[in-house]
Amino acid sequence: MAGNGFARDSCLEDSDFFEDRDINSCDICNSHNIQKNPEGYVCGDCGVVLSSLVMEYHRPYDESCIDHTPRGKTQIGSVKERIRNARSIHLDKLNRLDSEREGEERVKVSANYEIRRILSGLGLSLLEVKPIFKLFWKIRNCLQSGTKYRSVRKLAPITVYLHCKLNCKGINEQELLEISNITKQEFNSFKFQLRNYIPQYYSRDRKQFILQKIMNITMEFDQGMEFYHAAENVLNKLWEIIKCTKDDVVASLCTSIVALCETERELKVNSICNYIGIQMSTIHRQIEQKIFERLQVEGFKSLVRSSDMLRKVMIKLGVIEANVDKEPQPVSVIKIKLGNATQIFNVLEHIDYYIYAVETSFGSFMLIDEIPKLDYKLSNTKMIEENGVEGKLKFSIELEKYEYPKGPPAELMAL
């Protein structure tokens, strides 16, 4: 019998031996009146509980016993015994509960191990293990058992990634995928599902993360705080237009705009892209689409060739300051066409802060940020340039006739 399907259970021989053993006499009085109850064998005459157990405990649970089991748990009888027992269903349940608990504990250990492995593989600080594990456990408890992302090998890298993103720490997605046991498809499809488990991921403060990147770029190219603040300004002013892409791209876009708008143009867009690890063509397309096409500024040739034009647009939008001394005053008229404005409550921001979705003449919506103090009861946008203090050019948007949004789209002149 021994050595059949249960060969892995090293105690099988013992249990067979036990089953066959003759328990028909009391250890003390040698009476043959032996009663069996669920807990053990009792002598019917003297009431002594016999040392022979109804069930064997193959795994010692007594502290004085040395625990040789690799999994370190107490097993309730052998498989055979559990099946034969009258209360086998109950025992089975207990056993399952027990192994479940063990499984969860094993997951905890291997998750910690895996998180450490990934962090050190990426050269990140191991101080973050605890919060990452917390996040891991939180997500895991949201996942139904049987879901494939519950496995440590898949969930751990995702959690590390999330933690870094949520805490504004740089993380290289490619490296992460390389050292972890998860495919790109799985990683991405899970990222897509994330909003169900970690809603704050989608409302996280991306700006902070991007600003960190901008700071890195500033330091890398010795640009000084002026450059940083200019890029920060670009980020804030154009946020609603440029935000729909990766954080890295937004950071490089902001710095590239500032670099292109500088009259000397010492800092090359190319080198920014190389540093961040994106392609220059990405910035090219971003500026072409997000800036020129969105604002319907005609005449974009290519990234660097159109940098003068970009500078003019930025000055007109009040994103960067005009250099009054050297700069010839802009002559060309830049038209920004906007349709009807609709007021949207922005849940992510302060309670009395509104952004406006403006339908452009080509159907899509453009969001205008940073106009919180306007009287939004008036609509039909009209952009008016104001001469503010210190010769700075500043725009405000006047909203009229909000009650009649069906009127013809207003063509706005930003002059």
Add this chain to the structure above:
DNA sequence: CATAAACCAACACGGTATTA
């Protein structure tokens, strides 16, 4: 029948040859 996985289309992004 509910949920996860696979599929798909649009478009964002990256690689590279060519050009200035």
Add this chain to the structure above:
DNA sequence: TAATACCGTGTTGGTTTATG
């Protein structure tokens, strides 16, 4: 060597299909 053009690949987010 930087800038540009072009095209292949990757990503996204919704829809359909499979599965238990």
